[in-house]
Amino acid sequence: MARHPRRPAELAGKVFFARDVIQRGLLTRNELRSSAWRQVFHNVYADARLPISHGTRCRAAASWLFPPGCVVAGRSAVALLGGPTPGPDEPVEVLVDPASRFGPLAGLLIHVCRWSEDDVQRIEQIPVTSAVRTCWDLACWLDVVEAVALVDALVHAGLVRLPQLTAYLTRRRGTRGVRRFAEVLSLVDGGAESLPESRLRVRLVQAGLPRPVTQHVIERGNRFVARVDLAWPELKVAVEYDGLWHRDPDQFHRDRQRLNKLLGNDWIVLHVTSKRMKEDFPAVLAEIRAALTARRAARTA
Incomplete structure (x- = not known):
């Protein structure tokens, strides 16, 4: 036996x-x-019976692996601060002082860079980069689209404010990374309610479209009709990101009823799925651009 x-x-x-x-x-x-x-x-x-989250792995790394001069940073810091959380198998990101001589180590993504004491806070006794410093690091380490999406999430959750980020930008003038940080800040919108919505918005703006309004509320006769992810209100064009929650048939039905009301109110509502975002973005862009162009033409006719 x-x-x-x-x-x-x-x-x-x-x-x-x-x-x-x-x-x-x-x-x-x-x-x-x-x-x-x-x-x-x-x-x-x-x-083995214990569910292992990304936060669990961050705490384990900080408790038993970190020598002095190591701080949880990047996407891992976003998670501990209260923002979106990477998957449980994603590496824990660590900011390491050049004098530390720490790493490499399987399961950790190590970034070597100096920081000041003002850049660090403690969460459950774990050293974590502050929300402001985390935003700086995201801008330096990630592509612009992903960095903006995560900074959007931190701003939307009230974990950092744009004036704080602007002040930090001023403090870092003349240092490497400041242009990238300024570019990210120029695209941040705390109204965004999901990472995919942020990614879509930034890609549209990068492609040359006018910046849309996030989470725009549409009313008819001072009564609420709907709230849409992205909108160009003056042209009555809206874009809805159809995420994984649409696997819920009842929610999908309610959502379509809501959007049908918009169509009856002369709005053009375009839908973008995660699949089309990944595989067919040029066509998505062309459809939205065509809708905006048609509405401009109608206004001047």
């Missing part, structure tokens, strides 16, 4: 440093290889 893997009560539901539990005699190295345990990082293990 197969022996059940041994799971000491002290370690049930926990993440732990392997060397410590072996020294304490709780487990042997061979027992760590059993199905009772899951390796999170080198020398860091967890109860």
Whole structure:
């Protein structure tokens, strides 16, 4: 009969440093290889029944792997600050002081750069880049579209304010990365309610379309009709991003009813799916541009 893997009560539901539990005699190295345990990082293990989120991995890395001079940063900092969270298998991003000589290490994405004490805060005793510094790093490390989407999310959640970012830009004048940061800030819109919506908006603006209004409320006779993701109100053209939540048939039905009211109010409503965003964006752009052009022509006729 197969022996059940041994799971000491002290370690049930926990993440732990392997060397410590072996020294304490709780487990042997061979027992760590059993199905009772899951390796999170080198020398860091967890109860295999414990769901491992990106936040869990951030806390584990900071607790057992970081030497002095390391800070959770980038997309991982966004998650700990309260913004969108990367998947559980995504690497933990770390900002490392050049003097630290830390890394490389599997499961970590290490960025070597200096920072000041003002750039760091503690969340559950974990050193994390501040929201402002995180936005700077996102602008420096990611493409503009993705950086704007994440900064949008932080602004929308109230975790950072645009005046704070503008002030930080002024402080960093003359340093490498300032132009990229200024470009990102010029495209940020705290009204955006999802990462895909932000990505779509930025790509449209980068393609030369006028900047749309986010989450525009449409009324008829001072009564609410609908709120649309993106809009050019003066032309009555709207764009809706159809995300994964449309797998809910009831929600999809309610959404279409809402948009049918707009069509009866002389609005053009265009729909963009995640598939078309990835595979057919030139056609999406052409459709939106054609709608805007037609409406301008109608206004001047």
